[in-house]
Amino acid sequence: VTFTKVSILGPGLLGGSLALALRRNFPQVRVSVWARREEAAREVCGRGMADEATTDLKTAVAGADLVILCVPIGVMEGVAAQIKPHLERHAVVTDVGSVKAPVVDALVAGLGTQFIGSHPMAGSEQVGLDAARADLFDGAVCIVTPDEKADPARIEAVGKFWSALGCRVATLSPAEHDEVVALISHLPHLVAATLVNLVCARNPDAFHFCGTGFRDTTRVASGPPEMWAEILDGNRRAMAKSVESLIQMLREVEQQLHNTGAVRDFLANAKEQRDKITTRN
């Protein structure tokens, strides 16, 4: 990468992992981490994860070629407004938010063509700096989501950055991104939580009998509720469509449960598709 200073705003699982990955892959790049809380900044320093850790946004972004917003999507707009006066003119700003249309709309409105959205699809049900790992992005898909007026040079720079960190980079419009992740991430998350809450409501004793299937199927339900409530709200339009399609498909198969041939074909199709998914992330 051609960046000399990268500024990471927010030292959570993703921000912390970014700092570690930059350290590992590009020791020559100066890494600055901004944290809201003094203790968090001290912890980043104490762990030697960055060259600079600060609670001052101006210090964090000063001289940075690349600024990465790793804060909750609900506060991105506010943080963007605060950094705007201090950004280098040539700087590129990106983010790691899981919803793109509302984030890109708000940040392009705030930062203009300096902002290019991205969504590295890495993470786990864990949160915070303690869960940060240098290899979190290895082999992960990162979706870069420029809007129509985005600067081609900055789109390219952001894509190259994620590639250099080990991601497989794809480009989608913000709206396409939100439709895709509703299907493959947000809906599965909501369904996992619903499966757990259903057992809870119908027969909590059944939790004693859970096997590996239930455990894996519902793992993501251990994710941070606050963050996921924001994501589901941010993507509520695509979510409503996905939930409706899911309900319709469940009803169709429910009416066929006695028809083992039809159910077998339904399950065989799912198996065929599922067996193809071999990605590490």
Added chain:
Amino acid sequence: VTFTKVSILGPGLLGGSLALALRRNFPQVRVSVWARREEAAREVCGRGMADEATTDLKTAVAGADLVILCVPIGVMEGVAAQIKPHLERHAVVTDVGSVKAPVVDALVAGLGTQFIGSHPMAGSEQVGLDAARADLFDGAVCIVTPDEKADPARIEAVGKFWSALGCRVATLSPAEHDEVVALISHLPHLVAATLVNLVCARNPDAFHFCGTGFRDTTRVASGPPEMWAEILDGNRRAMAKSVESLIQMLREVEQQLHNTGAVRDFLANAKEQRDKITTRN
């Protein structure tokens, strides 16, 4: 265990793993494996998994104190009818089927009090002898499902057998069992397959963007379609109730997607319950 000969009917993932686990834990017990196909019997022999491997049911159950049906649930009744004339009087017959009410009804009708149903909740999306593992049952829950008229001595013998293999044993009526597994196993299975088929129907390109969340949430959809179609058919009454409850709960949360407080509480409850699930199996 006080058994001198155990007969395993059907050398699939569960039957094969049972043979291996018996070998490991109780080398003094004589293990006989019945297979429908000659090659399968030869393979069991070749791997040294049993003292005897045969395609003759009479030979397999002759002298056996315990007979374990590890065949698909659709053929259990037929196999039971064939072994009945050859069973020792004191023998206990059990099975490993994932649905219990119809299986227990049919096998008690066929074998009387010699039959005690059980369901070791172990397995994976893999199938067949190649996937068999001596430790498959270590720490797994096994639900023993006697009907009202079941012989207390045989209930105890079956429970002790699974305990000796390393299972945590619980007892439920066949109907209770079926309600519980509909919630924690059969519904999650159907939902996993539906999530995959939904992506397939709505936007197959989205498969390229799958992360660990989708992978784990849908892992069970790689299970054997034929077996699962039989299971879902066998448990269709409890399944219909579970699917309806799931749809109702999904609709409720869908209508609240804009209400981040309500969604956060919903997700927080799921997280609290999910975090408690620590079982290995």
